[in-house]
Structure formats: C-alpha cells, structure tokens
Amino acid sequence: MNNDYRSPSFKRWLDKLQQESWQLELIISGFAIYALILAYEPLELLYETAKASQIEAWRIIWSVVQVMWGILIFNLVLHVILRGLWIGAVGLRYVSGDIDYKALNYSEKFTTYLKKNVGSFDKYIGQLEKYCSVLFAISFLLIFYMLALYIIMSLLAGIIILIATNFDIQHNISVGIALVSILLICCLLMLIVFIDFIGQGILKKNKYIAKIYFPIY
Numbered sequence: 001m002n003n004d005y006r007s008p009s010f011k012r013w014l015d016k017l018q019q020e021s022w023q024l025e026l027i028i029s030g031f032a033i034y035a036l037i038l039a040y041e042p043l044e045l046l047y048e049t050a051k052a053s054q055i056e057a058w059r060i061i062w063s064v065v066q067v068m069w070g071i072l073i074f075n076l077v078l079h080v081i082l083r084g085l086w087i088g089a090v091g092l093r094y095v096s097g098d099i100d101y102k103a104l105n106y107s108e109k110f111t112t113y114l115k116k117n118v119g120s121f122d123k124y125i126g127q128l129e130k131y132c133s134v135l136f137a138i139s140f141l142l143i144f145y146m147l148a149l150y151i152i153m154s155l156l157a158g159i160i161i162l163i164a165t166n167f168d169i170q171h172n173i174s175v176g177i178a179l180v181s182i183l184l185i186c187c188l189l190m191l192i193v194f195i196d197f198i199g200q201g202i203l204k205k206n207k208y209i210a211k212i213y214f215p216i217y
Contacts, residue, residue, distance in 0.1 A: 021133070022083060022086070022129075022132065022133075025079070025083065025132070025133070025136045026080065026083055028136075029076045029079050029080050029083075029136065030080070032072065032076055033073065033076050033077060033080070036069060036072055036073055036076075037073075039069075040069060043062075043065060043069075047062040047065075064146065064150050067146060068143050068146055071139070071142050071143065071146070072139055072140075072143065075135060075136075075138070075139035075142070076136075076139055078135060079132060079135045079136050079139065082128065082131060082132045082135065083132050085128065086125065086128045086129060086132055089121075089124065089125050089128060090125060093121055093122070093125060096121075098120055098121045098122055099118070099120065099121045101114065101115060152190065156183070156186075156187070159183060160183070163179050163180075163183075189216055192213070192216055193216065193217065196213065196217070203217075204217075
C-alpha cells in the first residue's frame with residue numbers, strides 16, 4: 001500500500017477501511033465498557049483514600065472523573081445497542097430486500113404516507129450507520145471537551161486565587177481593576193471561540209467578521 005495520503009490507492013484504502021470500521025467500533029466499545037465497569041470500584045476506593053486525607057482538589061478531580069465515566073458508559077452502551085440494531089437491519093435487508101410497497105397492497109393513502117415517512121429501507125440502514133459512527137466518535141471527543149473545560153476552569157480559579165492572595169486590591173484599586181479587566185477579557189475571548197465552535201464555524205464564514213475573529217482564533 002502506498003502511504004502517500006495524496007495517492008488514489010491510499011484514498012481507496014481509507015474508503016474500504018471506513019466501510020469496515022464497524023467491526024473495530026464494536027470491539028473497542030466492548031473492551032471499553034468492560035474496562036470502565038472494572039475501573040469504577042478502584043477509582044472510588046482511590047477517592048475515599050484521598051478524601052480521608054482532606055485534600056479538597058481530589059473532590060473536584062473525582063467529580064470530573066465521574067462525569068467522564070458516565071458519558072463514556074452511556075454513549076458506548078447506546079452505540080452497541082444501535083450497532084446491534086444496524087446489524088439486524090442489514091441481515092433483514094439481505095433476506096427481504098428493500099421495502100416493496102406495491103407487494104404490501106396497502107391503500108393509496110397508507111402507501112403515500114409510508115413512502116413519505118418511512119421511505120426506503122436502504123435509506124434507514126444508511127442513516128443508522130451514520131448515527132452509530134458519529135456516536136462512537138463523539139463518545140471520546142466529549143472526554144477531551146470535558147478535560148478542556150476542566151483545565152480552563154482550573155486556570156481561571158488559579159488566576160483568581162493568585163490575585164486574591166498576592167495583591168492588596170483594597171489599597172491598590174488600579175492594579176485590581178487592571179487584573180479583573182484582563183480576566184474578563186480572557187473570559188470574553190474564550191466565549192467568542194466557544195460560540196464559533198458550537199456554531200460550526202459560524203464566525204469564519206462572513207469575510208468581514210472573519211477578519212476580526214482570525215486574531216482571536
């Protein structure tokens with residue numbers, strides 16, 4: 001296989017791998033679910049040990065770990081269920097073929113309604129395939145989103161603590177205003193980037209807004 005990503009053979013290999021990726025998805029999901037179930041009790045024991053040492057930071061870390069654990073378990077179990085449904089649909093498609101509305105011999109009203117709302121069986125299988133792949137990918141991406149959020153919140157909390165412990169804001173109003181202003185500007189810039197992220201690059205599309213947003217990005 002040619003490893004040059006620009007070559008046609010490499011693209012064909014990726015297309016083939018993409019079509020067969022459902023097997024890897026199921027294997028990874030199964031192992032991940034099993035590992036997460038086994039890991040919960042040791043993690044909880046570790047938290048109880050840290051809790052006994054009265055380290056407050058461990059409470060926050062444990063809450064983040066619990067959220068990540070819950071996200072992964074829920075998404076991966078749902079992914080396995082949907083993949084099972086997809087495999088069953090593909091098997092049924094092999095036996096029965098696509099939906100033949102004429103063979104059902106329904107009245108015209110029902111036939112029109114079902115064609116509009118149910119459509120082709122192939123279309124249903126294709127949409128189910130997309131949902132499974134997206135759910136599998138987003139399961140692990142959400143972990144990185146949570147880590148990013150935790151890091152940002154930790155940095156902001158650290159800056160606030162640094163300001164509170166190292167500067168006498170009451171006797172030096174100008175320094176306090178400057179530091180708080182910098183913190184608020186940072187929060188505003190992060191919010192702008194977040195809006196662009198959840199808006200799927202909405203601030204990058206307009207050429208005038210994009211010029212302003214590019215330095216922030």
